[in-house]
Amino acid sequence: MLVDDYLQNMRDRDWEQLGSGTLRxxxxxxxxxxxxxxxPAIESAAFCEATVAVSDSQEKAADVMAKTDRLETTIxxxxxxxxxxxxxxxxxxxxxxxxxxxxxxxxxxxxxxxxLCEKPIEATQERATELVTTTQDxxxxxxxxxxxxxxxxxxxxxxxxxxxxDPVVVHGHMGQQLLDTVSESPDQWRLDPELSGYGATVxxxxxxxxxxxxxxxxxxxxxxxxxxxxxxxxxxxxPDQHAAFTIQFDDGTYAACTASQNAYRSGQLRIVGTEGELxxxxxxxxxxPQRLTLRSFxxxxxxxxxxxxxxxxxxxxxxxxxxxxxxxxxxxxGPDGEHALVDMRTLAAIYEAAETGHEIAIQ
Amino acid sequence: MLVDDYLQNMRDRDWEQLGSGTLRxxxxxxxxxxxxxxxPAIESAAFCEATVAVSDSQEKAADVMAKTDRLETTIxxxxxxxxxxxxxxxxxxxxxxxxxxxxxxxxxxxxxxxxLCEKPIEATQERATELVTTTQDxxxxxxxxxxxxxxxxxxxxxxxxxxxxDPVVVHGHMGQQLLDTVSESPDQWRLDPELSGYGATVxxxxxxxxxxxxxxxxxxxxxxxxxxxxxxxxxxxxPDQHAAFTIQFDDGTYAACTASQNAYRSGQLRIVGTEGELxxxxxxxxxxPQRLTLRSFxxxxxxxxxxxxxxxxxxxxxxxxxxxxxxxxxxxxGPDGEHALVDMRTLAAIYEAAETGHEIAIQ
Numbered sequence: 001m002l003v004d005d006y007l008q009n010m011r012d013r014d015w016e017q018l019g020s021g022t023l024r025x026x027x028x029x030x031x032x033x034x035x036x037x038x039x040p041a042i043e044s045a046a047f048c049e050a051t052v053a054v055s056d057s058q059e060k061a062a063d064v065m066a067k068t069d070r071l072e073t074t075i076x077x078x079x080x081x082x083x084x085x086x087x088x089x090x091x092x093x094x095x096x097x098x099x100x101x102x103x104x105x106x107x108x109x110x111x112x113x114x115x116l117c118e119k120p121i122e123a124t125q126e127r128a129t130e131l132v133t134t135t136q137d138x139x140x141x142x143x144x145x146x147x148x149x150x151x152x153x154x155x156x157x158x159x160x161x162x163x164x165x166d167p168v169v170v171h172g173h174m175g176q177q178l179l180d181t182v183s184e185s186p187d188q189w190r191l192d193p194e195l196s197g198y199g200a201t202v203x204x205x206x207x208x209x210x211x212x213x214x215x216x217x218x219x220x221x222x223x224x225x226x227x228x229x230x231x232x233x234x235x236x237x238x239p240d241q242h243a244a245f246t247i248q249f250d251d252g253t254y255a256a257c258t259a260s261q262n263a264y265r266s267g268q269l270r271i272v273g274t275e276g277e278l279x280x281x282x283x284x285x286x287x288x289p290q291r292l293t294l295r296s297f298x299x300x301x302x303x304x305x306x307x308x309x310x311x312x313x314x315x316x317x318x319x320x321x322x323x324x325x326x327x328x329x330x331x332x333x334g335p336d337g338e339h340a341l342v343d344m345r346t347l348a349a350i351y352e353a354a355e356t357g358h359e360i361a362i363q
Numbered sequence: 364m365l366v367d368d369y370l371q372n373m374r375d376r377d378w379e380q381l382g383s384g385t386l387r388x389x390x391x392x393x394x395x396x397x398x399x400x401x402x403p404a405i406e407s408a409a410f411c412e413a414t415v416a417v418s419d420s421q422e423k424a425a426d427v428m429a430k431t432d433r434l435e436t437t438i439x440x441x442x443x444x445x446x447x448x449x450x451x452x453x454x455x456x457x458x459x460x461x462x463x464x465x466x467x468x469x470x471x472x473x474x475x476x477x478x479l480c481e482k483p484i485e486a487t488q489e490r491a492t493e494l495v496t497t498t499q500d501x502x503x504x505x506x507x508x509x510x511x512x513x514x515x516x517x518x519x520x521x522x523x524x525x526x527x528x529d530p531v532v533v534h535g536h537m538g539q540q541l542l543d544t545v546s547e548s549p550d551q552w553r554l555d556p557e558l559s560g561y562g563a564t565v566x567x568x569x570x571x572x573x574x575x576x577x578x579x580x581x582x583x584x585x586x587x588x589x590x591x592x593x594x595x596x597x598x599x600x601x602p603d604q605h606a607a608f609t610i611q612f613d614d615g616t617y618a619a620c621t622a623s624q625n626a627y628r629s630g631q632l633r634i635v636g637t638e639g640e641l642x643x644x645x646x647x648x649x650x651x652p653q654r655l656t657l658r659s660f661x662x663x664x665x666x667x668x669x670x671x672x673x674x675x676x677x678x679x680x681x682x683x684x685x686x687x688x689x690x691x692x693x694x695x696x697g698p699d700g701e702h703a704l705v706d707m708r709t710l711a712a713i714y715e716a717a718e719t720g721h722e723i724a725i726q
Contacts, residue, residue, distance in 0.1 A: 164627065165627065168538065168605055168621075168623050168625070168626040168627075169536060169538070169605065169607065169621040169623060169626065171534050171536060171619065171621065171631075173532060173534060173619075173633075173635065175531065175532070175635055177637070223590070225588035225589065225590060225609065225716075225720075225722070226588065226609070227586070227588060227609050227611050227617055227722065229611075229615065231615065242531055242532065242615070242617060243617070244532065244609040244611075244617035244618070244619045245609065245619075246588065246589070246590050246607040246608065246609060246619070248590050248592075248607075252592065252594065252605070254590055254605060254606070254607035254621055255607070256534065256536075256607045256608075256609070256619035256620060256621045257619060258531075258532035258534065258617055258619045258635075260531050260532060260635070262531070262637060263531040263532065263635050263636070263637055264527065264528065264531075264635055264636055264637060264638055264639050264640055264658070264660065266635050266640050266658070268534075268633070270536075270631070272536065272538055272621075272623075272626050272627055272629050273626070273627055274540075274625060274626055274627060275627055276627050277627055277629050295627070295629070297627065353588075357588075357721055357722035358720055358721055358722070359588070359590065359720035359721070
């Protein structure tokens with residue numbers, strides 16, 4: 001039986017081919033995500049180590065150096081751009097404000113380094129396109145961690161194999177209390193359109209249901225509608241303290257999504273098909289146990305907790321090792337820049353739809 | 364503790380004031396819902412009995428008469444309009460195709476009878492308005508059974524009391540396989556715009572998340588966006604085999620909703636606030652156990668199965684007895700015609716939004 005097979009092999013690395021090897025990373029940006037999530041994930045990874053840290057904050061650099069086994073070099077952004085310590089790393093992990101991805105990705109490409117860049121790939125469509133063009137001679141992957149989450153990979157396989165019939169609708173939500181979550185003022189960059197791009201919430205949170213729906217459906221958006229508004233003073237420069245949007249995909253499926261930076265911490269993803277439904281909940285925010293539930297046409301319900309209790313850490317370790325597996329073997333990898341550009345076009349369309357009140361086609 | 368209080372009293376009739384009494388119903392329309400759901404609900408009700416059946420089908424009339432204790436008179440629609448057997452009933456339950464509600468409601472008002480009319484109240488805004496105007500001298504309630512579901516009533520109270528902080532987003536979905544569900548050809552009227560109105564799916568199913576969200580939020584829609592399409596031949600005359608829509612409410616909350624008449628049987632309602640979330644699942648389709656889950660800011664989760672195993676039957680019994688309680692005591696009742704007209708304006712706006720690709724304000 002399909003479900004039981006998946007249950008047994010839920011956490012297998014369906015992508016791993018590398019026998020051994022190590023990819024050395026320069027960490028570009030030392031915000032809380034790098035320090036709290038990426039570094040522990042790299043330390044848990046089989047094929048990765050962090051050797052260089054890039055930051056203009058001596059305090060953060062010293063903290064990271066003290067806590068990270070193999071990391072012995074810290075440099076400033078300017079030194080990084082100038083190629084200092086380039087012989088000490090093979091790849092970069094870029095985790096800066098969105099509008100800083102382009103210059104550091106371009107520098108990494110100049111130095112001939114593979115790039116793992118956080119999502120969204122940049123602040124605007126134009127800058128994202130420039131990033132992809134500028135880095136075309138090196139491997140580029142965008143850090144959509146849900147795509148290396150084993151349960152999400154099983155959802156995609158189950159859907160492809162017809163476990164829920166033809167997909168009909170998707171529901172996705174991601175919400176958190178940004179102002180409570182973020183304890184350090186530099187992270188308030190999400191509220192600054194110069195650094196975040198089109199907005200604070202759909203760019204940062206709405207992208208999760210959008211991209212994960214694309215991945216599990218194996219389909220791309222064709223048009224969107226959206227509503228959004230900000231009410232608190234902290235959100236006055238961005239249009240989307242709270243947002244709702246619909247997406248029509250090229251297979252006819254609709255997604256109904258919401259995102260909020262001022263809501264109870266909660267995430268869900270649900271796919272309803274003609275013959276069943278798949279639900280992943282809670283999700284997106286690292287909560288555990290993350291349960292995958294399949295209800296199928298015969299009334300049978302299978303609920304799968306795969307045992308992980310550090311979901312963020314596991315997703316990130318999988319992501320780093322997958323990236324290393326592909327880069328070290330010199331094989332194509334994804335989600336790549338072209339994949340990320342589809343999200344950027346969709347994000348731009350969502351903000352345009354909300355601003356104009358018109359359904360917007362994805363070009 | 365709030366949650367435990369609700370758990371203890373989950374099924375209390377917070378509305379009941381009548382000591383005794385009986386409201387005699389004429390059943391107008393004997394489709395499967397009347398026969399399979401409404402009649403058993405009336406037989407279980409404390410204050411109701413079905414005494415007259417109205418149908419042009421002698422077969423259905425005979426079937427109903429044989430199965431229903433107090434029911435001794437069956438008449439045709441023409442006889443009903445002409446006032447035959449009017450002394451044998453005090454109220455009518457109208458469960459015909461949408462575009463037949465107006466003439467039978469008008470006839471009931473002519474005969475001075477109270478009206479319980481199925482949702483949506485009529486096929487179009489214009490006809491709905493005419494129905495409300497025409498029946499203004501008699502009690503009129505629209506049969507939104509979710510509003511007398513005890514768990515839904517507790518959701519409304521919990522939200523009003525701040526159990527999830529300020530509501531931020533709602534997710535609602537209702538889907539079924541119409542063509543499998545409906546075994547008798549007359550029920551295919553939902554695919555005929557002359558009888559159903561604007562469409563087959565949002566009118567029949569999407570109205571559940573719409574109206575239930577209004578009820579639990581105690582808020583009304585101000586604007587909508589929508590996407591919909593039909594692909595199968597059976598749905599060629601209606602625009603909405605599948606649909607997705609967003610609603611902004613007057614308290615700022617967004618609802619992201621989907622509905623499909625060609626999907627796995629599934630329904631869910633979720634309200635996420637600033638400090639918690641409430642989930643009712645499965646819901647809308649009578650599945651049991653229908654579980655109400657509250658997650659609150661302290662991380663506590665309370666999941667409540669109130670023990671009901673005939674959810675449709677219980678909702679309908681509650682609805683009939685509530686209606687009787689109010690009519691027999693000559694007290695105001697709801698959801699009334701004005702309440703239903705807000706839904707009709709919203710439904711019309713959802714179809715217009717999908718057709719034009721524009722966000723539509725609710726007038």
